[in-house]
Amino acid sequence: MTTDLDTAITRAFREESGQVVATLIRVTGDWDLAEECVQEAFALALRTWPRDGVPAKPGAWLTTTARNRATDRIRREAVGAEKLREAAHLAAAAEPEWDESGVHDDRLRLIFTCCHPSLPLEGQVALALRTLAGLTTAEIARAFLVSEATMSQRLVRVKRKIRTAGIPYSVPRSELLPERTAAVLGMLYLLFNEGYSASAGTDPMRTDLSAEAIRLSRILAGLMPGEPEVLGLLALLLLHDARRTTRVDEEGTLVSLEDQDRGRWNAAEIAEGTEILETALRRGVPGRYQIQAAIAACHTTAARASDTDWVQIAALYGELLRFMPSPVVELNRAVAVAMAEGPEAGLELVDKLTADDNLPGYHLLPATRADLLRRLARFDEAADAYRDALALAGTDVERAYLSGKLAETS
Structure with missing residues (x-):
């Protein structure tokens, strides 16, 4: 009891x-x-x-x-x-009191308050994670790779700035929305990912955050129906969420995308997300969330893993690099290239990322390298790479998955 x-x-x-x-x-x-x-x-x-x-x-x-x-x-x-x-x-x-925007959702108001352009970006993100996602100061500090005391001071400063600058707790007038849109979309994506990660076993109590991010994204889409990136984000969240319940098996072990039971994917969310994405793309103004949603759609609309259009996905990741020039996107592109052209082509890209050391501490880099080496039957090298990934993995679920893959190399 x-x-x-x-x-x-x-x-x-x-x-x-x-x-x-x-x-x-x-x-x-x-x-x-x-x-x-x-x-x-x-x-x-x-x-x-x-x-x-x-x-x-x-x-x-x-x-x-x-x-x-x-x-x-x-x-x-x-x-x-x-x-x-x-x-x-x-x-x-x-x-809640009515304001000029006509939006009365307190959490959405809070996001717009956090995303005021006069606040530093890191302060915006930290404050939103603290108040919206309920993360502790210590958890946020770990995410930013700073001490708890440093993060506590950042939060104090950003709240003081809101108070002394008189930043209103409201959704701004329509002509002021664009200057905060990118930050608000980023907040909603962070909120969704916090819950989506929890669905893979990191913290079952936080899975509700994904649904909350989708709900708030719907409100924002209603507020800004002509903004294609807002629609792109909503489409992306729906397409990801459609696979949420198949990401781990009954024993709590991670299931790779190609091995997930597609019959259990949420067909209604896939259909809705695809339709919203098509509406966004017809505007002819591409952006990072629309491209990510298009990648997700390539996965979720394929009836079987073997039907996945990896050539198209690799091309989309190449396009995404124009909007998000980051080593994480490059790593994802390398995976797509490996699937489209063969593991040797992908390994060449991954080895360059490894040599450049642009992703220190990111366990998916050695894990990806290990997977490609395993597919090339270079089992001793694969085992070493899996051990490197295990040393960096942050959750028991990830470690269990990597341990299983390591066992396959012996």
């Missing part, structure tokens, strides 16, 4: 904390106060839910409790009539 309750509380935190924090930021205008009151609400849940049971609507319970905590704190700290009026407003606040 205790385990079930702990799971319910953990799930409530993963699923509801971002929304509750976003709502508290809207009604208080104070990021630190909002986060602290939400933490207090969860602490109270830990004390009272074992006695009273889990509420039918945990999110509503947490929002009300956190808002009451904020009201009490403002009243205790009140100096003069203005603070008392603020507390009275907060106590009455329940529904």
